[in-house]
Amino acid sequence: MRRPLGLTVSRHILDSQRLHPDASGELSGLLNELIVVCKTISAEVNMAGLAAIIGLSGKKNVQDEEVQKLDEFAHLTLVNRMARCGYLCVMSSEEEEEVIEVEPNFEGNYVLAFDPLDGSSNIDVNVSIGSIFSIHKRRSTSGPGSSADLLQPGHAQVAAGYVLYGSSTMLVLTTGDGVHGFTLDPNVGEFYLSHANIKVPERSTYLSINEGNKQSWLPQVQAFFEMLTQQDEEKQRPYSSRYIGSLVADFHRNLLSGGLFAYPRNTKDPELFQGKLRLLYEAAPLAMIIEQAGGRAITDDGRNILDIEPESLHQRVPLIIGSKLDVDDAEEYFTR
Ligand code: AHG
Ligand code: MN
Numbered sequence: 001m002r003r004p005l006g007l008t009v010s011r012h013i014l015d016s017q018r019l020h021p022d023a024s025g026e027l028s029g030l031l032n033e034l035i036v037v038c039k040t041i042s043a044e045v046n047m048a049g050l051a052a053i054i055g056l057s058g059k060k061n062v063q064d065e066e067v068q069k070l071d072e073f074a075h076l077t078l079v080n081r082m083a084r085c086g087y088l089c090v091m092s093s094e095e096e097e098e099v100i101e102v103e104p105n106f107e108g109n110y111v112l113a114f115d116p117l118d119g120s121s122n123i124d125v126n127v128s129i130g131s132i133f134s135i136h137k138r139r140s141t142s143g144p145g146s147s148a149d150l151l152q153p154g155h156a157q158v159a160a161g162y163v164l165y166g167s168s169t170m171l172v173l174t175t176g177d178g179v180h181g182f183t184l185d186p187n188v189g190e191f192y193l194s195h196a197n198i199k200v201p202e203r204s205t206y207l208s209i210n211e212g213n214k215q216s217w218l219p220q221v222q223a224f225f226e227m228l229t230q231q232d233e234e235k236q237r238p239y240s241s242r243y244i245g246s247l248v249a250d251f252h253r254n255l256l257s258g259g260l261f262a263y264p265r266n267t268k269d270p271e272l273f274q275g276k277l278r279l280l281y282e283a284a285p286l287a288m289i290i291e292q293a294g295g296r297a298i299t300d301d302g303r304n305i306l307d308i309e310p311e312s313l314h315q316r317v318p319l320i321i322g323s324k325l326d327v328d329d330a331e332e333y334f335t336r
């Protein structure tokens with residue numbers, strides 16, 4: 001008996017393009033290239049445990065190369081392939097200080113910012129990690145792009161997403177028409193639509209935060225999270241903790257089950273006074289996804305993440321993100 005095959009992500013991207021009759025197909029091409037890179041990273045991540053064993057035994061891999069660090073592999077795979085995809089004018093990666101130029105004569109109309117491997121402290125312990133990406137249209141008109149093309153607010157993103165390398169590999173993508181999730185069938189090498197039109201539960205009872213830092217948060221931030229841990233049966237408090245330390249994994253769980261993730265500023269550490277997470281590579285893309293899914297993302301002083309005008313590529317930002325009503329409550333406390 002013939003069974004109907006699921007919708008592939010490439011099919012989904014082409015179908016979404018039809019909704020925009022003026023679309024040139026460039027964004028679809030760009031997304032498809034990016035997906036190929038993420039499949040390559042996924043294959044490498046799946047081999048990581050084994051590679052470590054091979055590495056420990058002093059052997060090299062089949063190509064006779066030394067085993068490479070996974071975050072470096074992810075970064076280089078993205079840079080090398082995307083620099084020649086023909087749809088970008090400039091890129092930026094969490095792993096590189098300066099902007100990344102594309103191959104001359106391969107310039108296109110978009111810019112890409114990415115965190116090649118988020119949750120890198122979890123690589124060696126076999127816990128979910130991911131790649132996060134953010135896409136804008138270029139601001140300049142032609143030739144090579146510059147940092148000015150990358151320094152755009154989150155609300156100007158045309159697409160954002162992440163690939164989670166977990167118990168299965170999943171792509172979560174938005175191009176401004178809702179959020180859709182695709183699961184990789186490793187035997188076929190295709191992402192199939194598995195989670196159409198994801199909506200985050202409006203209210204949750206889960207909290208993802210590194211509580212070890214609580215003495216260093218702003219007083220009103222401390223008060224809010226303290227309140228969530230107090231007994232209140234009617235409001236289903238205390239909230240339950242869920243924190244693994246891979247933003248992409250913590251975020252993904254909250255997106256599907258409802259939850260509030262927070263990484264507030266650390267008032268006692270000058271390096272973390274603007275928060276820990278990066279605006280361009282982490283906060284802005286996840287903020288676009290959560291808003292498209294019906295949630296919200298703000299800073300710990302009540303600013304909307306998507307409204308922030310970036311001033312530098314690696315700018316950090318305090319991030320409070322998740323179920324809408326929980327972020328509403330946080331905002332009310334933070335702006336008292
Ligand atoms: P990255 O691995 O890309 O450097 O990001 C790490 C981030 C993020 O994934 C996570 O939410 C956060 O660091 C965890 O920080 P703490 O260990 O300070 O809680
Ligand atoms: Mn990260």
Ligand code: MN
Pocket residue numbers: 094115116117118119120
């Ligand atoms: Mn990273």
